[in-house]
Amino acid sequence: MKARVYVTLKPSVLDPQGKAIHHAVEGIGYHGITDVRQGKYFEVAVDGSLSPDEARAEVERIARDVLSNPVIEDYRVELDSSTEA
Amino acid sequence: MKFGVVVFPGSNCDHDTYHVISKVIGQPVDFIWHRQDNLSDYDAIILPGGFAYGDYLRTGAIARFSPVMGAVKQFASRGGIVLGICNGFQILCEAGLLPGALLRNDKLKFVCKHVNIRVETTDTPFTLRCQRGQTLSVPIAHGDGNYFCDEQTLDELRRENRIIFRYSDARGLITPEANPNGSLDSIAGICNRERNVLGLMPHPERASEEILSSADGRIIFYSLADTLAELAKAS
Numbered sequence: 001m002k003a004r005v006y007v008t009l010k011p012s013v014l015d016p017q018g019k020a021i022h023h024a025v026e027g028i029g030y031h032g033i034t035d036v037r038q039g040k041y042f043e044v045a046v047d048g049s050l051s052p053d054e055a056r057a058e059v060e061r062i063a064r065d066v067l068s069n070p071v072i073e074d075y076r077v078e079l080d081s082s083t084e085a
Numbered sequence: 086m087k088f089g090v091v092v093f094p095g096s097n098c099d100h101d102t103y104h105v106i107s108k109v110i111g112q113p114v115d116f117i118w119h120r121q122d123n124l125s126d127y128d129a130i131i132l133p134g135g136f137a138y139g140d141y142l143r144t145g146a147i148a149r150f151s152p153v154m155g156a157v158k159q160f161a162s163r164g165g166i167v168l169g170i171c172n173g174f175q176i177l178c179e180a181g182l183l184p185g186a187l188l189r190n191d192k193l194k195f196v197c198k199h200v201n202i203r204v205e206t207t208d209t210p211f212t213l214r215c216q217r218g219q220t221l222s223v224p225i226a227h228g229d230g231n232y233f234c235d236e237q238t239l240d241e242l243r244r245e246n247r248i249i250f251r252y253s254d255a256r257g258l259i260t261p262e263a264n265p266n267g268s269l270d271s272i273a274g275i276c277n278r279e280r281n282v283l284g285l286m287p288h289p290e291r292a293s294e295e296i297l298s299s300a301d302g303r304i305i306f307y308s309l310a311d312t313l314a315e316l317a318k319a320s
Contacts, residue, residue: 013233016191016267066150069143069179071186072233 001046003059004078007068008039042067052081086313088114089127091157091173093148098134098170102290106131109293110306112313119151128313129166130157132173134226134288144187144229145176154180166210166309167282171227174274174284183277183284184242185234187227191267195228199299200265202273202287203253206246209276210312211283214304220257221250221301223287225265230286232268232275242275250274250285 009015015037022036044062046055056079063075088106092099099116106114117124119137124130138147148154154176161167161182169177177183190196199222204215215221234242242248250273254263264271266286274285289302 012235013188014191014267016189016193020193066146067142069146069186071178071184071235072188 001048001050001052001055002080003044003046003055004080005042005044005059005063005067006039006076006078007042007063007073008075009037010072010074013072040067052079055079055081086112086310086317087127087129088112088309089117089124089130090114091117091119091130091132091153093119093135093137093151093176095137095139096133096135096172098172098288098290101288102131102133102170105290105293105303105306109303110310112310117153119148119153122152122156124153124156124160124165127160127165128316129168129309130160132157132167132169132176133290134171134173137172137176140172140229143179144172145179148172148176149180158182161277161282164279164281166312168211168305168309169282169284170288170290171225171230171286174286175229177282177284182282183275184238185232185275187229187286188231188233188267189229190227190231190265195226196230196265197224197226198265199224199292200273200287201253201255201257201263202250202285203257203259205248205251208246209249209280209283209308211276211305211308212249213311214308218257220253220255221287221289221292221304222255222299223289223292223302225287227266227286230266230268232270232272232286234269239269242272243270245278247276247278247280248272248274249276249283250287
């Protein structure tokens, strides 16, 4: 099984990297882009000994305790039980 | 009285800090490897600057799970003095010993230069030798020193007089130009509610001898030594 974890800055936190990317994108000539926010993406492989529910709970814990900092970041976990670990 | 300087894989100011404690202020000090989980021999613990665990994931994010950090938490909860410098400040925030977080510098550049910080209060074991409003010339060297916390936390820090150092100009004025990294309220250093844990981004250990162009930083270490001497007398 594979889980995907998306870690993003809270809306209240400024993202100077996203801003720099946004400026670059505008500078290149792309139109209609109003904002860019940079985040992190993790792929977590889980072995078959865990049920999908257990795997989700485990990855949620990892996302909360390790992969994100609750002061500045939010996270979202997606579980893909169709993939082999 | 004994100081301990924690060494994580990737610490790189551990020897500077050790040098200042042992040679400048002349106090006993040990290096403490990050696997050590007993700090009962020590009176003050310093988390030095550097790039613990390569700053992977986030600055301080992996270091906070080191065995020594469990011991540092216990040590701090019993009133032990803990000082985090630069990466040490980042680790203290990640570990929840100090509130807030250090974000990427607002201009996205690693900034390495001397700055001035203003002492906002002398009511800490780290600043008792200072004068309120005194400016210290100390270097910074970081890419992630942009202090952030939510509004409620900022209110608390202000109300409880826990903002200890702010970036200022040489005369002690807080200006946007004197803020090198975009830190909220020009915050350079804060302490916990009990006032025994302090984190700051500037490097006082790199400005503790005249030959290094400023010896302003050593007042922090002398303050600590005074505090420990008082504690030893009292016990």
